[in-house]
Amino acid sequence: MSSLATSPSQDIISPPAEAAVYDRYAQAAGTFEPALCCPVQYSKEFLEVIPDEIIQKDYGCGDPTPFVRPGETVLDLGSGGGKLCYIAAQVVGRDGRVIGVDCNQEMLGLARKHAPTVAEQLGYANVEFRYGLIQDLALDLDALAVELSESPVNDPAGYLALRHAEERLRRDCPLVPNDSVDCVLSNCVLNLVRGQDRRCLFAEIFRVLRSGGRAAISDIVSDESVPDRLQQDPELWSGCITGAFREDEFVRAFEDAGFHGIEIVKRESEPWRTVEGIEFRSVTVVAHKGKQGPCLERNQAVIYRGPFKAVNDDDGHTFQRGERTAVCDKTFRLLQQEPYEGMFDAIEPRNEIPLEDAKPYACRRSANRDPRETKGHEYDATITRPNDLCDGETCC
Ligand SMILES: C[S@@+](CC[C@H](N)C(=O)[O-])C[C@H]1O[C@@H](n2cnc3c(N)ncnc32)[C@H](O)[C@@H]1O
CATH class of the missing domain: 3.40.5.100 (Ribosomal Protein L9; domain 1)
Incomplete structure (x- = not known):
């Protein structure tokens, strides 16, 4: 059985958990929620241009930005208040660009509010925030909203038409096109995605990366399987705890998606939370795309x-x-x-x-x-390398 299907309970995670995620981060965009904070040391030099409100409303658990290179196109999954995007904006410089994707309008509002201030400080604007689900990076939810307002869904025929519209949008104007990103980042978000969507999530990360690109993902993982009962708790799930991947399954998810060179570049020795004896800690994994192609x-x-x-x-x-x-x-x-x-x-x-x-x-x-x-089979040279650079004693 594949790693993404090993937790049956994640396949039936209840819709209220998804709603709990939405409500909790909508609130946390407005008022800082300390329970969602897992202390992280970011490079101080990059924080100087970032407004205090963004630094305070930090709900990440690691820092994958050291894996970003100058000039790159970077995609941050679940960008929240935008802190990682604004750090990456400085690493990629004016020739690079950064795209944050989030499905929460309040978080997008918070991130976008500060974009002009950061751009003014930097002297260039290279960050944008897009509305979408990270497990469906082709679907532009703003474009879908326009479709829905023009053709509201009132009956099954409307529902079928909506499905066609979704397919058209994914095909003709994807939120993030194939092979368009050098580095995918994410900080404490993958654990919030429902079990049944996780295979799509990794396939999407792989799809948007160009060959030679990499994903650098910080997330919370567990040391043991999390019982259904804890996964069904909306508070624990939305708090980035009981939706955590089991640590071995997290790494295997990258393998199953087709990545190579997968590395756990950071694993906190101390757990961030322990619930009923199960340890939840932050890890950062880097994985590369590019082993596909002719031999x-x-x-x-x-x-x-x-x-x-x-x-x-x-x-x-x-x-x-x-x-x-x-x-x-x-x-x-x-x-x-x-x-x-x-x-x-x-x-x-x-x-x-x-x-x-x-x-x-x-x-x-x-x-x-x-x-x-x-x-070559005919090669039969005999060569003595010139020794005019030797001192006569120690030289090879
Ligand atoms: C724990 S916060 C992390 C925010 C940010 N990465 C940071 O470091 O502060 C999770 C964020 O992911 C967003 N999110 C959760 N599930 C998502 C999904 N399926 N698609 C897009 N965004 C999602 C939430 O709206 C929230 O902004």
């Missing part, structure tokens, strides 16, 4: 440096420490980028196979590459 043979190999005897990647390869493992061109490139940088030695063939001549490669075989394959 082409270009006679390349990699050597895993250690320290483990062997490692498996998210694409089904096993790398034995110190051995020349044959890889396709895609894997060869992937293993030289983050998060694998420095773990492998990359071995190019002596005679390069041009990309246009490369043949398909059976990537799953995890075979070794004979050095003769790399160098």
